Amino acid sequence: MNAIEELTEFFAEIMKLNYIQAALNWDLEVNMQNYKSVEGRSKQVALLEKLIHKRVTAEKVGKLIREAEKLSNLNEIEKAMLREVTREYDLATKLPEKLVTEIAETSILGSKEWREAREKSDFSIFEKILEKTVELQKEKAEKLETHRDLYSTLIDLYEPGATYDWIANIFNPIKPKLINFVKKLNSSPNRPDDSIFSKQYDQDKQY
Structure with a gap:
């Protein structure tokens, strides 16, 4: 197995971890109505983000990228894959693990605060974590410094x-x-019929 094949296999596993994280986020938005359980979910997502970050930034990945760049027989798909893997590796290695996990955890907690603030029409519930989210994203951008x-x-x-x-x-x-x-x-007097949005639908038929 050459370097490009190893990279393909390695990042296929990382994509599976990303799919797991996406499923957890979907479950949070669709099924988890209990606010008390959101904190636990935020820890789960943060741990997954930590594991993904560790894998993407592993020394092995950098070594495989350097080896793959020396290969002269790559097809167009492999060249594109190597370009995207290199980009992901370069960006990830600029970010400290603590920042990556804190952003992931704050994002989940922020979702909870936003939903509660929307239900109660009270922006103050969401304000504090929104400020934290903005500061974390600014710190992330400062670390990356691509523009x-x-x-x-x-x-x-x-x-x-x-x-x-x-x-x-x-x-x-x-x-x-x-x-x-x-x-x-x-200002138009014409109004579309939006009654479809207020109807009740059988949940069993939606699966």
Whole structure:
């Protein structure tokens, strides 16, 4: 097994851990109505994030990447895989484990606070953890430092190559038109039939 094959196998396991984490998050949003149980879930997700981070930043990964870069017979799929694995490794190695786990835990706890604040129409319930979330994301962006501004650094994580200026150049020209369009919709006497949203549906038929 050469380096690229080992990397493929290694990151396939990491993807499975990501799927487990996604399932836990889905279960939190859909099934966990008891706020007291959310703290336990936050610890579970933080532990998974810690395990994933340890695997992605392992010395073995860096070694395999360097070996794979020397291979001359990679096909286009393997080249793309190596590019994305290298990017993920480079970014992950810039972030301390403590920060990664704290962000994961805070995200879950923040979900709980947000739901409670929405139900009670009380922003103060969510305000404190929102401030913490923003500070953690700023710290993350400062560690990564892939762009001149922090926001572009965070955007690039989810939309590689995108920046704040690039997005602003797309949306700023259409902003006035969208605002006027929304105003027209709100002032129109015509209202769509939205009764479908208030009907009751058999849960058994949804699976």
